[in-house]
Amino acid sequence: MIGSRLERLLGVRVREVQDLGMNHRWRLHRAVLADGRPVFVKSGKVGALFAAEAAGLRWLGEAGAVPVPQVLAVDEETLVLPWLESEPATAPAAERFGRELAALHAAGAESFGASWPGFIAELPMDNTPGSSWPSWYAERRVLPFLRAAVDRGGLSKDDARLVERVVERIEALAGPAEPPSRIHGDCWSGNVLWAGGRGWLVDPAAHGGHRETDLAMLALFGAPFLDRILAAYQEVSPLADGWRARVPLHQLHPLLVHVVLFGRGYRSAVVEAARAALAAG
Incomplete structure (x- = not known):
């Protein structure tokens, strides 16, 4: 068939x-x-x-x-x-990927969000455009998946309150304002396919977002040669001061997604990310 x-x-x-x-x-x-x-x-x-x-x-x-x-x-x-024949990642390919990822982000977007429906795995995401990343991220990414995680029994009400504290302070936690970047949106290491000496992006949840989101996703499950990727990225497009401290904030949404998809096994990671985001602020 x-x-x-x-x-x-x-x-x-x-x-x-x-x-x-x-x-x-x-x-x-x-x-x-x-x-x-x-x-x-x-x-x-x-x-x-x-x-x-x-x-x-x-x-x-x-x-x-x-x-x-x-x-x-x-x-x-x-x-x-x-069909792409995958190969092991190499340091030169990782450095090239870092430079190319910076160029991708610099291509920009008209707004935060997108004109097409959003999905991450099989879960729908609200891509309604917005002009402010902190409020957009809170309203379109964090809160909907927080509610779903609680409804499915993956998080307790106390866990939810902790994440809600992040949302309440998100304007202060988000760092300097940046224009919308053209991001992959689900840029964990499994969605970077190494072929022909380059990193290819596959399985996107693409939208106009914050460029630190893609970099935080690469760190979440350990991209190969991550230090080379980040160094090459910074050569092309330096990140704002404090970006490392904001990694847990950007990881909060994908971790909530994992709770919704896979259950309480990711609960402690959500709690740790929320606490780290608050501490960084």
């Missing part, structure tokens, strides 16, 4: 399809076209999710900075991208 759908979308014969298993609510496939080209395919009944991912990839690609896969085809049940 997936083969015939691909043939309809791409207008070429599909030689073979390999099932790579499930990821969240969709299946992954590697398909080989009649001309020998391999492609990467996501399939599933996910509503607007694939269209949002495609819009984010195209928008990131317009910057001509960090490479992103070309969208070959998309509909409500399928997303088709070129």
Whole structure:
């Protein structure tokens, strides 16, 4: 079935399809076209999710900075991208990625948010545009996922109150005001694919946001050669004073996402990030 759908979308014969298993609510496939080209395919009944991912990839690609896969085809049940042969990260590739990530962020955005629906994994996010990052981040990212985490039993009311204290002080905790950056939005190490001596961005939750968010996400689960990435980034686009102390603030949203997706196992990380964000202020 997936083969015939691909043939309809791409207008070429599909030689073979390999099932790579499930990821969240969709299946992954590697398909080989009649001309020998391999492609990467996501399939599933996910509503607007694939269209949002495609819009984010195209928008990131317009910057001509960090490479992103070309969208070959998309509909409500399928997303088709070129197949990238991954390789181990290297220090030179990490440094290049840091410079290119700085250039991507510098491409900017019209506002905080985006004109397409937001998703992180299978969870919807409110991308309604805003002009102030602290209030936008609190209202569109932190509070909705805090409520969901409490509703699903991942956080207690006392935990929620701690996070709410961060929200109450967010104007003071957010650091110097910056214009909207063009960010990946879910830039943990698993969403940076190393191929051809470069870091490619995949699986975006792209929107106009704060550039420190992408860097905090890279640190959250340990990107390879992170020190090289950050040093190269700083050479191109120096970060505002105090940025390291603000890392927990930017990690608070993705950690809340993990509580919603995976439960109380991430509760202590949320509490620690909230406490660290408050202490930094």
